């Protein structure tokens with residue numbers, strides 16, 4: 001039974017890892033370039049779109065897998081393992097859905113010419129930070145402050 005468990009755990013881990021957006025060519029910034037010009041917006045739209053497609057495929061795979069895997073095990077231990085696995089996948093799916101929503105919000109910002117600026121203080125978030133976190137809505141300083149505040153209230 002332990003081998004079955006191990007195999008399932010590693011599969012769940014793999015699906016969580018692939019929720020990350022795929023690699024892309026970092027944007028080649030030229031010296032006199034204006035922040036969030038058309039090229040840069042296209043660059044981030046592409047990243048966000050690919051990421052979203054990726055996530056949606058992931059969600060579909062999870063649902064399909066849960067359907068095909070829903071067996072009635074006679075052994076209560078097997079049943080428990082399966083329930084554990086399903087609840088893990090449901091949580092993953094929930095996380096993916098939330099992420100898709102954030103990606104949609106970022107794309108709306110791109111449409112409205114509002115992408116890449118801090119929601120807190122209005123400064124440029126920066127190309128490299130956005131490449132690392134395409135759904136970022138705060139600059140590093142505001143994000144850090146927010147995290148400190150969250151820690152204090154927690």
Ligand SMILES: [Zn+2]
Pocket residue numbers: 118119120121122123138139140141142143
């Ligand atoms: Zn800020």
